[in-house]
Amino acid sequence: MLGEVILVGVMVGAVYALVTVGYSMVFGILKLMNFAHGDTYIFGTLICLTLLAKYNIHPVLAILIAAIAGGGLAFLVELLVYRRLRAPQHRLISMITALGAAYVVQNISELQWGNQVMSFPSIVESKFVTLLGLQVSVTHIITLFVAVLCIAVLILFMRYSRYGKAIDCVSQDMDAASLMGIPINRVVSSVYFMGGVLGVVGGVLYSSAYNAVSLGMGFRGTLIAFTAAVIGGIGSLGGALLGGMILGLSENLIGVYVSSSYRDPLLYSLLIIMLLVKPTGILGNSDQTKV
């Protein structure tokens, strides 16, 4: 039993990490809490639902289209809403604007899909296999695998590609980066796009693993990403992974061994404790979070 709970926790954790990575990268580069993150990727997830349920498109293609749509929406939100408020003195205003953007995106989705919980088809046939003496669902294994793969690709890209290094430098010092000839607007746009894409992949994996999706998951997704990012160290890639993992695991352990109604209160207590004890997060350093 404990083994299965931990495995599901790791799966959920990997998906949370995927969602958090996008959120945290965006924070790292603009120091902006992107409240629209969750609603943006739920928009993409719902597009995937329509493609799968209504048009019967192959799951891989459906996820790809949905991810691009979600990435495109994130790109648009940055371009239309955040770009003009990028200067440090506008930080509070841009935060409020981000809340506004979240509601606009949420309401657009609501017009199209309504606000009830919808069933989400399983992308792979749900079978159970016995692995190392544990009863595990194939869906969970594939979910875990895809999430880990996406994160690994992202880490390799950030570490070794010229563009990835440039993104990192823009988040360290935007003015100095522009003096290197790095096109700041293009870099910021691409980070938003990537954050949206990874978020949609996370959203689809999660919805497919639980066979459900709803608009409410958008705001909850933003909160989860925020909490995981703060716990792990906001702006840091490794921190997003660690934070996502801690949340996914503790959520499942609490849900099973305590009570699912204590899940959210305990999670957000964790957030408050973290902010009080080590506001930079486990892997964060003060340099990255300084304003």
Added chain:
Amino acid sequence: MLVVEDIHAQYGKVKALHGVSLKIKEGEIVALLGANGAGKSTFLKVISGMLKPTSGSVTFRGKPLNGVRTDRIVIAGMAHVPEGRRVFPMATVMTNLEMGAFTRKDKAGVKKDIERYFDIFPVLGERRNQRAGTLSGGEQQMLAIARGLMSRPSLLLLDEPAMGLAPILVQEIYNIVQELNAAGTSILLVEQNVHKTLAIANRAYVLECGVVAINGRAEELMKSEEVIKCYLGEVS
């Protein structure tokens, strides 16, 4: 090479420049002198496109730069080594240098240049895999200059490269500036250290509260009574 005409600029409501004009000819070292707050760094920011002037024009190699983005200006051949070094603290020395060459496509040439700067600044070579934030101030300054040169600029803007450095390093930095210039790079050197700067510059401008108070050939300024009285008094 660079023609700047009647630049006015401000931060919010605070006016920093009131009509500054300056020219740099191919191959020159031009010094921009003045006390703290005279507007020197602001002026450089206007030239490299980081700050939009309220009026006035900048022309670089015959092309107007008004409204041109900083990254385009770098591609056009200008590099700005900003005040306070501004290396990327969490990135390695190597990555900092690679980023300096972001606009270049010739990988082999970039590698060669990096090795060249490791020869000129051996300490950077020894610390190539170290995070730039862990370097000493002088080492960071060398890194900032080398990083600025990685784009192979034809005009280099240097904002107080000697600030906070030990005298022996200051001399080293000045020698390097002269060598770079001899190799064909035009230089706009912003400094507070009037004496040393005039010794290597062809011409100089003195900024005072956002306007050019004096300008002329460096050797003439060194003899000018006004300059000696106001700026060189305690040095000699």
